[in-house]
Amino acid sequence: xxxxxxxxxxxxxxxxxxxxxxxxxxxxxxxxxxxxxxxxxxxxxxxxxxxxxxxxxxxxxxxxxxxxxxxxxxxxxxxxxxxxx
Numbered sequence: 001x002x003x004x005x006x007x008x009x010x011x012x013x014x015x016x017x018x019x020x021x022x023x024x025x026x027x028x029x030x031x032x033x034x035x036x037x038x039x040x041x042x043x044x045x046x047x048x049x050x051x052x053x054x055x056x057x058x059x060x061x062x063x064x065x066x067x068x069x070x071x072x073x074x075x076x077x078x079x080x081x082x083x084x085x
Contacts, residue, residue, distance in 0.1 A: 038070075039063075039064045040060055041059075043060070049071070050071060
């Protein structure tokens with residue numbers, strides 16, 4: 001796991017279980033976005049932004065710098081913007 005990625009336990013609203021969430025630090029997420037070119041993955045992973053249990057969106061692409069799997073359109077751009085998506 002990259003140095004700038006933080007693991008955080010998040011409580012789920014409907015249960016008492018906790019889910020581990022991998023959070024990319026703002027510095028890594030927003031700096032030099034032009035360096036975040038997409039790169040291929042060897043396995044399929046869920047899009048961090050749009051994939052849900054109901055709409056399972058899997059892909060073989062992640063950001064080179066942020067190391068986050070994201071759909072090229074529209075999630076990649078939306079994820080790297082400081083405004084709320």
